[in-house]
Amino acid sequence: MTPPSAKLTARRKSRPSFAPLTAHEAELAEFFVRMAGILGVPRSVAEIYSLLYAAPAAVDFDQIQGRLGMSKGSVSQGLKFLRDQGMVLSVKAPGSRRERWQPTASLAASLVTLLRSQVLPALEQSSPSLDRIVQGAQDSQASAEVIERLTRLRRWNARALELFPLMLPPPRES
Amino acid sequence: MTPPSAKLTARRKSRPSFAPLTAHEAELAEFFVRMAGILGVPRSVAEIYSLLYAAPAAVDFDQIQGRLGMSKGSVSQGLKFLRDQGMVLSVKAPGSRRERWQPTASLAASLVTLLRSQVLPALEQSSPSLDRIVQGAQDSQASAEVIERLTRLRRWNARALELFPLMLPPPRES
DNA sequence: CTGATGTTTCAATAATTTTTGAACATACGC
DNA sequence: GCGTATGTTCAAAAATTATTGAAACATCAG
Numbered sequence: 001m002t003p004p005s006a007k008l009t010a011r012r013k014s015r016p017s018f019a020p021l022t023a024h025e026a027e028l029a030e031f032f033v034r035m036a037g038i039l040g041v042p043r044s045v046a047e048i049y050s051l052l053y054a055a056p057a058a059v060d061f062d063q064i065q066g067r068l069g070m071s072k073g074s075v076s077q078g079l080k081f082l083r084d085q086g087m088v089l090s091v092k093a094p095g096s097r098r099e100r101w102q103p104t105a106s107l108a109a110s111l112v113t114l115l116r117s118q119v120l121p122a123l124e125q126s127s128p129s130l131d132r133i134v135q136g137a138q139d140s141q142a143s144a145e146v147i148e149r150l151t152r153l154r155r156w157n158a159r160a161l162e163l164f165p166l167m168l169p170p171p172r173e174s
Numbered sequence: 175m176t177p178p179s180a181k182l183t184a185r186r187k188s189r190p191s192f193a194p195l196t197a198h199e200a201e202l203a204e205f206f207v208r209m210a211g212i213l214g215v216p217r218s219v220a221e222i223y224s225l226l227y228a229a230p231a232a233v234d235f236d237q238i239q240g241r242l243g244m245s246k247g248s249v250s251q252g253l254k255f256l257r258d259q260g261m262v263l264s265v266k267a268p269g270s271r272r273e274r275w276q277p278t279a280s281l282a283a284s285l286v287t288l289l290r291s292q293v294l295p296a297l298e299q300s301s302p303s304l305d306r307i308v309q310g311a312q313d314s315q316a317s318a319e320v321i322e323r324l325t326r327l328r329r330w331n332a333r334a335l336e337l338f339p340l341m342l343p344p345p346r347e348s
Numbered sequence: 349c350t351g352a353t354g355t356t357t358c359a360a361t362a363a364t365t366t367t368t369g370a371a372c373a374t375a376c377g378c
Numbered sequence: 379g380c381g382t383a384t385g386t387t388c389a390a391a392a393a394t395t396a397t398t399g400a401a402a403c404a405t406c407a408g
Contacts, residue, residue, distance in 0.1 A: 022310075023310075024306065024307045024310040024311070027303045027306065027307055028303070028304075028307050028324075030303070031296075031300045031303055031304065031307075034296040034299070034300065035296055035300075037214075037296075038213070038214070038292050038293060038296065039212075040211075040212070040214055040365095042365080042366060042367090043366085043367095044366075044367070053323060054307075054311075054320060054323075054324065055320070056316060056317045056319075056320055057317075061384075061385070062384090070367080070368085071367065071368045071369060072368085072369075072370095072385080072386085073367070073368055073369065073370095073386085073387080073388085074366085074367055074368070075385095076385060076386055076387085077366095077367090077386090077387090079385095080386085095377085096376095096377095096383095097375070097376055097377075097383065097384060097385095098383080098384070099384085099385090103323075107326075107327075118212050119212060122208040122209060122211075122212065125208070126205045126208065126209075129201045129202075129204070129205055130202075130205065132198065132201065133198045133201055133202050133205075133228075136196075136197075136198040137198070137228075142230065143230045143231075145230075146228060146229070146230055149227060149228075149277075150202075150228065152281075153205075153281075214395095216395080216396060216397090217396085218396075218397070234354095235354070235355075236354090244397080244398085245397060245398045245399060246354095246355080246356085246398085246399075246400095247356085247357080247358085247397065247398055247399065247400095248396080248397055248398070249355095250355060250356055250357085251356085251357090251396095251397090253355095254356085269407085271353065271354060271355095271405065271406055271407080272353085272354065273354085273355090
């Protein structure tokens with residue numbers, strides 16, 4: 001599979017053959033993958049972020065694909081996700097169309113954004129539901145115990161809903 | 175499929191034909207399912223918990239299976255999960271072998287336990303990894319920027335690891 | 349003791365999620 | 379403006395995760 005001479009096959013693009021991850025890079029990736037897993041973020045996304053996180057400089061599309069050995073589709077979708085979450089940003093080298101990626105400043109902020117994007121919609125959707133449910137429990141002659149439980153649930157939901165926006169201002173446009 | 179008369183088929187056990195969920199019960203279940211989804215807890219487990227949560231009294235195995243329309247296997251596994259997380263407990267009616275289930279007192283406490291069970295192992299596993307990684311970055315001449323990032327990551331990890339045990343005493347045996 | 353009742357186990361199946369790759373769009377350097 | 383380097387889309391395949399159901403197991407009432 002490996003061409004005898006790189007020069008011969010490299011007439012056109014000089015496909016660079018990327019280094020596999022170092023042991024440390026792989027270990028860091030496992031860390032990010034584990035943590036991401038808790039929030040339901042797919043492995044490929046965590047791997048991409050990890051690579052950028054430990055990189056000495058911004059990394060371009062082909063390097064990501066090459067070093068992680070994943071498909072173009074995955075890299076594209078993974079970067080889209082990370083971009084949408086505000087976890088990475090791209091810089092363009094002058095005189096090249098190619099984008100190069102790096103993590104944004106604060107991982108903490110990114111995580112809050114990520115959490116918010118998962119939890120907030122659920123909370124919002126639930127608010128009217130919980131109102132109806134508590135109402136229903138009171139109308140039917142539910143036990144005091146159950147009404148107490150449900151009311152507490154609603155209180156939590158409302159409180160979380162207030163609290164979340166305070167944790168960080170919503171991501172602004174660039 | 176439906177027998178003409180329940181009495182005829184019910185000679186032996188009087189299979190009780192369970193009521194489907196009320197609208198409010200279903201809505202509450204959706205709430206729990208959504209929230210559980212964030213932590214990767216399967217739908218069936220959330221449904222079981224929800225049923226118990228809104229029930230006026232402890233609920234037995236067959237009722238859970240019947241009202242939720244799920245298999246014995248799912249009910250058994252779901253209860254095992256909830257039991258292991260300390261989210262439900264069983265009471266036995268006297269003179270009956272059958273267990274009846276109800277939610278434990280504090281949902282909040284249960285959630286912390288659940289979170290812990292997901293996050294703690296990841297943190298613990300990661301600790302030595304991160305040490306090695308930071309070490310490696312320093313040994314090789316990584317950029318100050320990267321070393322800074324990795325060091326911060328390790329600090330976080332360590333802090334979280336200290337903090338978690340404080341949030342709630344580990345579940346004690348009964 | 350024993351047999352029916354109540355529960356667990358687990359291999360097979362179903363459902364869901366993730367990844368791939370080839371076709372399609374875009375825009376930039378020339 | 380053209381042609382191609384650069385990225386995106388999306389349907390299909392692969393991988394993962396959840397559910398089922400039948401058989402094994404356990405336990406207690408009689």
